[in-house]
Amino acid sequence: MTTHAKNASAEKTDVISLLTDDHKKVKKMFKDFEKMKGSGSDDELSALVEDICSELNLHAEAEEAIFYPAVREEITDINLVDEAEVEHAELKELVSQLQSMSADDPKYKATVKVLGEYVDHHVKEEEGEIFPRVKKAKMDTEALGEEIANFKQMHGQPAPSARPARPSAGTGARKH
Known part of the structure; x- marks a missing residue:
């Protein structure tokens, strides 16, 4: 395997790369x-x-x-993980509200906007505070990335290399 191929492979399974890619994908969806x-x-x-x-x-x-369980074991500032978990609870509450609303609800677009703002805040904290500590702790980011990829594949999302290209928003062809 060439060095380039190894690097490309590592990028796909490194937990920080995978989670950052998720962040970028969702941010793009909010922009769409x-x-x-x-x-x-x-x-x-x-x-x-x-x-x-x-x-x-x-x-x-x-x-x-x-x-989060792996991070909790390895970094000393577990308050960061606690905060991230609280943020997840808030995000899930907004997601639940959206899933029970129809798009013609007067507060639908505002709820999406607030959810996007919560996500932006969460991403900034995760990428700015948790990820650097994970790198500093020299955690096995490859193994964690593989676990995350396997989890997501088992729960309905194909592995990054197997994901088909999806049309951009506005084409009307967005289906799971």
Whole structure:
């Protein structure tokens, strides 16, 4: 295997890379929502929000089952993990609210916006505070990444290399 191939392989299973990719994907979905909310149909908006909620739920479940317990064992500032778990609870509450609303609800778009703001805050803290401590603790980020990838695959998301390309928002072709 070439050095480049090893690096590409490592990027796919490193837990920090996987979680950062999830963050980027969801942030893009929120940006797509912002672009669509003035011109997209309720069905298109609803489908995109359904995708956002699914991504957030799967990401949170994987972090709570695998990443946070491992981090809690290795870093000294466990308050960071406690805060992240509290943030997850708040995010899940907003996701639950959205899943029970219809796209024509007067507060639907505002709830999506607030969820996006919560996600931005959570991502900044995770990437700015937790990830650097994980790197400093010299945790086995490859093994954790493999566990996360396997968890996500078992719970409905294909491995990164097996994921088909999806059309961009606004094409009306967004389906799971």
